[in-house]
Amino acid sequence: MLPKQRQDQIVRALRADGAGGVKVLARKLGVSEATIRRDLEQLHAEGRLTRVYGGALAVDGGDEPFADVNAVHAEEKDRIARRAAELVTDGESVLLDIGTTALRVAQHLHGRSLTVVTSNLAVLEELQYDEQIELIVLGGFVRRSYRSLVGYLTEESLRQIHVDWLFLGTSGVRPDGRVMDSTMIEVPVKRAMINAAERVVLLADRTKFPGHGVARVCEPGELSMVVTEPDSDPATRAQLTEAGVEVVLA
Amino acid sequence: MLPKQRQDQIVRALRADGAGGVKVLARKLGVSEATIRRDLEQLHAEGRLTRVYGGALAVDGGDEPFADVNAVHAEEKDRIARRAAELVTDGESVLLDIGTTALRVAQHLHGRSLTVVTSNLAVLEELQYDEQIELIVLGGFVRRSYRSLVGYLTEESLRQIHVDWLFLGTSGVRPDGRVMDSTMIEVPVKRAMINAAERVVLLADRTKFPGHGVARVCEPGELSMVVTEPDSDPATRAQLTEAGVEVVLA
């Protein structure tokens, strides 16, 4: 295996688990710890991960939850979330994706009379004690670093339900309008969510728009609506409008 | 687990509960109290939490009463839970019922290499950050007052799995050995749990033994084992033994 390939795999492994120790990575990739350290140093210099004592953390590039003090885009992201929450009428049902974007939407749903369905453990925490909201948790394997549920149990649960709205996060929307994600394992769950929803709303701030990701989640045509910022890339927006997607600016 | 990860989880745990004691955090994260103190000191310096005597508070809503963090343990009930936890061998899978009894068992599973399946939200909170444990959450409607998941989604999820052990709580065991519950809505879930388990273990302190309940959960013959206290009613115990149930005294 080429060094570059190995380094890509390190980044990928961190995306999947949120973090990794030097020893674990060395065993996983079949090289010595010294090599891993050199890789981590280099990748840290490139900004592709965060080096910490004992290993490295995934850098929050996609829609990765809980990299705490990321207050830079907080204001904009929150405006998108608030706009999304306004779309929903009392009495309707809402499915919330994993990630911080969906969590922000949940924060704007407090006190509303809604049915909320989620595989996002942070959303569960947020809405657990809100008596107005009928809360439904999808089953699944706990993915600690992302605070989410995944796997066939999650997909199976999604096959049992149907909701009015799905609010979807993303690691990026490609210039041709395709919705991407940074981790493969979530894709089947996201696809099952899309199939379980009447209307699919994608939430994407300007950093995701256009953006990239390794795994394709869906075609633009599968979306009903996209909520984004006014100064996001117009070309990508036009591409989406052409595909019949309603683009809402927040 | 990396030190940075552990510190993130401390902050997360505090956000969930509002506050946390040094002892509780140490057990939850599987490190010594000394390490937790050093983490708290560091996180306090970073302004990510507020250090108080005995533990720490989340930065936002720091007006939570801290008294219940040091709540006294019910030693007798805990003995039953510990005995139950000892039944399980590393590598096996465990299904935990709702209720405080099952939560107590979960507290004794920290650091074990197990697969834990549950619809108990308190168990989810307890084991969420334990890396050794593969944690699976059943789907379902959130029942706030009981901190549990119920409904057809839960039953459907249970049909997808099979576990080595089920630890069942109860409102009471009738003198003829029948297991009862105080609420109807949980019964279908409990029945589905029994069907999904290789061995069914009932946990019942002396107050439940004999005891009452409005809804019948199962016949004594469906149980593999009962863990109870030495001074619980001998007549009911005899009834159970006759039905082929192994009675363990803790």
Place this chain on the structure above:
DNA sequence: GCAGTCTCGATCAAACTCGTTCACGAATTT
């Protein structure tokens, strides 16, 4: 206010991790 219990920070040894250095082998250049 007093005794008992709990918590704190300091200290220390052990375990772990880090960056550096050196040697080896493979691929590339001279």
Place this chain on the structure above:
DNA sequence: AAATTCGTGAACGAGTTTGATCGAGACTGC
């Protein structure tokens, strides 16, 4: 064919983290 470059693994001393222990101080119940 020889020299050079590059990536790698092993080894080592320096630095960091961890858990145990202990005396001082804080808290609680009476």
